[in-house]
Amino acid sequence: MLLHLSARFDPQRDAASWLAGQFLAAAPRGADADNLLESLETLHIVNVERNGNIIYTLKGIWGHTSIGLYDPNSKTNEHLYTFEKDLHVISCSVNNEKTLLAVSFLQSTEEARTDLLFQPVSKCLTLLIEICPVNDVKVLKAVDSRIRVQFLYPVAEAHAFPESCLLLISEDKYVEKFDIRVVKEGHAAVIENSSHLLKEKIADDFIWIQWDTLEQRLFYIVPKGSRDILNCVQFYPDKSFTLILEVPLEISLTDTGLKLVNLDYDYYQRQETGPQPLNLQVFTSEKGCMCLCHCMAPVNPGEVSYSVFFLHKGCGKTYTVALERMDSLQVKDLLFLNLDYYVAVFLPGHFLHLVNTQYPDLMCCNFFLTGEDAKINGLHKSAIVSPLKSVVLDLSTGRMFTLEISKQALLQFLWNSKLDGDRMATLHCLLLHVGSTTESETEIIKWISENISTCFTFDPIQEFIIASLYWRMCPEAVNLDKHLPYTSLVCWNELIPGITCTTHIISLPVLKVQNCKGFWGKLISILECVKYDESHVRFNSKVLWREWEKLHLKKRTEVKGITTYMATVFEYAKKVHSNFNTWRTEGRLVPLFKDEDDQQQLLTGLMAVQLKDHLMRHLPYVSKKRIEEIAVDYVSKLLDLTYRIMENVWKKYNLDSWVFSLGQRGTSNEILVFHFMCRMLHAASGMCLPLPPGFHTLHTGLGVRCLPLYTLLLYIDQGVLHLTETCILKLLKELDNTEKKEKLKLGTLTRLPEAISNKIGQLPNHPVGSTTVVRNYVKLLFEKLRNKWPNMLLVDRSSAQIEFLPLNYLVTILTEVDHQGQVASVERGTVNVRLVEEVALKHTTMLLGL
Template structure:
């Protein structure tokens, strides 16, 4: 669909006195074209994404090396072979993985880092070892200002492992997080690139029945159209807004959940079910151990949108095959995040006992918390889901590592999320010392209403009792509705009632509602109008400063 012309400046390079024309080597590999001029430069041009200069590796100086007996008398042959004309020996050209990873660690240039990261993943059919080494590099390196290495690693890994499954799938899947930042990498020193478009033949008439050569040609032309149109799937703000909408629907209509929400959760079950078949060996990170409905909704939503995207461009593949591809793609995403976490846990010798609140965070736990914060930032930026249990573990580490005021700022700014398992454990494990009481109160005051109703009874404290009483009054008055269940005069009161007319009035209403509006066979908690009256009096005394009199 287009041609690329690269022009290299040699003004800062000391050229040898004699440089014959055949000193240039052009080596064609699976995903790269290597262009080599001895003692000058070695360029690895990415064939899959030639429009993106930052995905091609431009090396010069000491990094531009091909190890051969005699580089000035070598001839390139097909299939990546080199012939030494003097000795008559054949050499198989390949990129040294160890040298590439060393270069990735040592270079300070972002366009080198991006290209080396993609190259390291592209050239490996078995990525386990290389993946652990890249994760280790991410843990040791500070976040880059130009690109997020975690985002780039996640998308590059998923692209590499999934795009091999089906032809043209690589044109539709996201492969980079740099769609809006390509301009940062255009000014690569010493390299200029000019693009010329090549007119494509147009097919007229019926194309569905093409076979053999013509079918292959038509498929290739369509692939070029995909490249030019850039239809890669991106989890953008549209998905983020729909995620919020579905969560709002689920919270407001919990008993009558919309049909779309049921479909989304059904897709999530398929992804989690596939993950369960993969988790065979012993894990050290306590993930996938809870029901996180926020993340479950996002998982199902990503599956649904990616399926729709692939069906528009790959209809000939069929719905069943696309379902398998998409569910596997999202499952690999969650498994990769778990794999990053496993590497972090082993690197800093952390274990599942981290769930205890009895000790302050160590340096290793702080490193784990920092890495989890980077993962959260990366996935939020791409609107990608997290494994269930991630946010609970992240908040537990936050309690360990952060002072209270910083912890509350993280919660208020939606960096740390309060989940039900976290709050239940906090209330059960910590006693009511002054420090712990302040922490508990700060957390309870920030709870969403849906969680607060479930766990408030776990904390034996006046604050919790006040919450229960208020919730009980609200429920009772809602059941009362517009019914006039109280007809007696409010002036008639027991001689034992306190002389506090607003409280007398409320107590009388609640008592009447209890007698007339409630179903006696419904299961009730240990709450009644007298409990509400008692709590209200205690709160009043506290506000008036009379609680100790």
Template sequence: MALRLVCDFDLRKDVLPGLRARRAASLASGARGGGPGILEDNYESLRILNVERNGNIIYTYKDDKGNVAFGLYDCRTRQNEHLYTFEKDLHVISCSINSERTLLAASLVHSAKEGRKNELQPGSKCLTLLVEIHPVNNVKVLKAVDSSIWVQFLYPQVESHPPPENHLLLISEEKYIEKFHIHVIQEDGNKVVLRDSGHLPRERVAEDFVWAQWDMSEQRLYYIVLKKSRSILKCIQFSANEKFNLMCLVLYVLRLVNFGCDDLQDQGNLSKHLTLCVFTNHTGSLCVCYSPKFDSWEKITYSVFYFHKGHSKTFTAALGSVDSLVTKGLTFLNLDYYVAVYLPGHFFHLLNIQHPDLICHSLFLTGNNEVVDMLPHSPLQSLSGSLVLDWCSGKLYRALLNQSYLLQFLWNTQLDCEKMAVLHCVLSCGRDPRFLEAKIIQWISENISTCHSFDLIQEFIIASSYWSIYPETSNIDKLLPYSSVLTWNTEIPGITLVTEEITLPFMKVHSFKGYWEKLNSNLEYVKCSKPCLLYNNSMVKREWHSLISEEVYSFALLQEDHSMVSELREHLLRHLQGIEKKKIEQMVLDYISKLLDLICQILETSWRTHHLHPWVLHFRRASAAEFTVFHIMTRILEATMSLFLPLPPGFHTLHTILGVHCLPLHNLLHYIDSGVLLLTETAVIRLMKDLDNSENNEKLKFSIIYFHCPKNPPLRIFQFQLLLNYKKQPQSSMIDKSPGSVEFLPLNYFIEILTDIESSNQALYAFEGHDNVDAKFVEEAALKHTTMLLGL
């Protein structure tokens, strides 16, 4: 399947065996208690409560006496530690431990009577407790209310030195959020106690909110408050102790979700409730994924607000069969550059949040597909990064895109939109770029003519070069193209899409650092009314045509050279402020080297695939393999010429020589005239030297040199044309010896002709830096002229 869930933690494998072993050891030592099967029969009470920022997992279970116990799984040592036991039959709503494992916060309610254990009974009290556990010393009641409370310790950025003060968040269903300041002191060595347990300072962080979500990795609290007719999304980053206000997103009736999952929530009917998730990544993206209550069994609608891009997209997915009812809610998972959206048994969507402008950059799989069927049907919660928590099974997964499946899917799909989406997905998430590029190139070489909506070679070269340099700077996505496709009007089967502009977030920040700096840069780019800053080779193309039109040549025939290096360097220097010039220059070289390397890889792959050998350069009748490689090279040329990209040295020479093999003379000359085959000095010399003097070859040489060179030829070809058009004049001095004469009459005769041509034609003086007489030219032309005079 496209999404691979790698299990990092499993309660039944990582915790339960240890509990059973400890229980068995306790019974063997004669400790009082229930039989050995008690915990075995009640293992369903074992469940995850929280995942802290450092990766440690807090879980709870009930012992044989019904007491509630808390344990911690250390993700580094992979060991379990018992934290605390309440000697009462209680139900745990929420729990958190500080980074030093000295304080435990928990919210509990008295267990309901049988038959009502999944509901909070009216009139029951929720106790929020703060416990000293190193060593066990004191329990302080923080809250005693009727509503549910979620607790969360804040974790500092640096954990090497214990902070003198701990901070604890309390999030209440009564729509307020408080932060407690807890001072601790050390006594008698390692004993840690509260400095003033009678008075813990606290402050009101937010109130009248309707929704909240905790980001444990970045220590951010997102919440929504209602003001008049709109909802305002806000964020507080506690680790930096700064507040960031983000707005606005219009929503309706909301409930508290995404701070955790407990048995009090009705997980069997999630489709009756909306789903709301906030996702960010290191590039400065901010996405809000929202799914309202389902009002139809025939289609599902959800929206994604790309705040970093300034627009939202509302997707409507057809479910197909009306008989297949929706019993589960939508799941949104954060996959770095992508957001996965899936409805178990119905569809799986992979949304490109880095480049969401074109729908073809996202993948939409629907119907009876193994990707859809193999995903977990239980409720999942996306944590920071790529962590995914399955509350029901007690498993913590790391969500990864399955490269093997995506490559296989690339070979099998028939839709252009899916080819485009998977191509970008593989390149952006690849952990072994060379291997993936080789696989994609093999696919391109075998499917080069099967894609009609875009050019496979162009898309691969542009996308792969972009992703190879992208990690070096976060602003490169605004300056370098990531796709060759500018518009996409083809419909995606089963998907309708509505795009709307949205109000950009407003940030009230003391200083922009890290993620907030990148988000601010994205927002400034959206606000800017300037034209798109993406680099294109139009400037290089204009300069090229300017050189041709002005008859300015610094090379003989077509030299395989390109001026993209200087143009791209100037483009990046102009827009990448604060980055060293040397780094930008290296970036440019890396980018263009990657372009050329990818083209070379395509050539090498086609060469190996069709078993061509060096003897292909000998002039003889072409084989079927040579025809195929010539076609691939022609497609490469078309792809690069329309984008005006550089080609590896020798490309045009090899392409022309293969063209001589593969094409009849009239087709060959037509290819040269139309610019498909571009003559290089090396190619012309090879033609002159390697072709024998048969009638057909002589005709080919004459046609190429005299009629199919560029209309504004360089010096050597211009000299040939002057010689061809020269009309002999009666001159008695032709046979007179001059100071420069040699003892070879035909050569003297020809020197006189050249002298006359040069003295009577001013056009030769346009070629600055060249001698009027090219010795090599005189030698070759004189010998040829002599053989003609002698009839040899």
């Protein structure tokens, strides 16, 4: 099971012992433990406040109705008030200071006629009670329609507020706000001027309403002309409020009965039969996402359809699921649960769909689970509400749970998944919810090393590096998440078995208030990005590719003016490498050489420079110094992740004590590591990602040990292996002069890049001491010369003297130079290759008249 429930409030665990003490103190004679258990069965939660406090009612055997409060932080219970009669409490709320209690309850007509306290006689009474201590009771409403009550809580709770604000939400479709000032009279908290409370209308004529407990927002839908309009009122700590959002909806809603979300804890009313109200909810996340979820009436039997409108992205998706069987569960049992980054769509016994709210364009970021994977710890009751993010409440049992995505279940699901979509969703979820930690990344790398060849629609190495970098770097700066790539994929066209999806464009919401902070500021920022092409907003490897090619072209053609820019690029490469701390003397497992690979240095510095420039264009309010730090840190962490992958693969194949030596043949484990490094190189090349210094030297060294000569040279020709100066020097120094090794050295020498060839040729003590290598090397040079000057083919080849002229001149020149003492003798193994090459070619071309 991917989702795990942990009890946040259990009456038996959290309230029974405290209630036992209260019961024994107030119970009449003859009451026993059975009476207490009977009372516990009547415990029902009637509200969950913003601070997490749980308000519940309990009916005693002596006909009383008590209201208690459980604080999950201190794990203590508190008695708030007791009615000396059996009441059906509809709604209840306590203010932040616990001085006032608002209660709305139903009373039978017979009871009301005999009770003079609650006059006039009405079906529903709403009371405001002073409880610090109990001083007075004020009737706020006496009507026949049901009333819900909710105190506003300040978002900032640094100090207590002398004024309390109370919302009254009526089923007659209006919302009022009461401003209540509390004054101290001795040890008592008393309502000031209780007969003239300030009252203000917030909304009316709505067909649906939802209270956002955590963020203190009121969403409601009103019909306006031919369209339904979603409104949002934001309440602030200073008692003010603002109609901050109006969004025309792309769906037509039928008024089948008022639906109250996060305001309706009345378990008994939920059991009543009749037309089902709208199954619709709005969810927001701390990243600025806003989604509207709607379950539609079934069109075809055996199917269920629901829509998720991503208001922050200007798109909506309608999902249709064919049910394998029909049972007592109906569409009304479909639950929408807020998991912040995900919206969980749960139909007990059938499926669980986790919709990624940040990236709705890629279906592979969603989970669609059936069978055992779709169960939630036996949660199957229809009387389920979700008062807070990642919290579910079972009204039938009075138990409240925290809903979490299980890390162990995610890892198990990753290993067991056969579909690329499930693997992608799990990988991102692990990095997002569990966090991009060393432990989680190690587990993912283990999975990658075992399954790298089983993924067909994405490269797991690319996706791990890009996604891990994204979740690591997002907290570094505001809005940075909108400008970094979060996936290696451009699009996803694969279908998810068991579900069909259609996408439609919707209008972007327009906020009525600008210059907002917090959630609304983030939403505005997202909407601004959506208005423009996101491919230009996010850092793109295609741009890096273009700059990389330009830089190579300029470097080859030596265009003027490139010196300063190149110097800047290499300077950033030095910053990245100094920040990339893999050169520690202790604990370094992979034997990377700290060699100077110009190509990788160039790419490393270029990526840092390009990322810096990109962020400076899109984050003008962040200082240049901070952006430079972010760019260098990003590339450094990229190199670190690559090294971490190599390190874990090194451990897996027991190469802990591996010594870089080219004179021995590779083991079976080394062959496996070599091919894994080939996949790493392919992944990096595909997204123009730099590799750690020494990667190519180590990779080529493994190739020398593990590949036959023909295959090795083919890999070099096709660009799989990149020759470096360090590798060539070790190759020429460590290999002996056997015929097989001579062919290997000759093959690599003739394939050297020009820059490296020039460096090696100019070394005076270069360890090329074999006349065989020298002769073959010069022979190949002359073959290239004949290809360059076809007139050489006109030379009469019948003469052995002319046919072997280069080699004859080579031996002659070597002898003359050796006698002159300009270089050491050939047998001692130090020949100036560049000098030999120049002299031999000069004399030969003179003789041939070229």
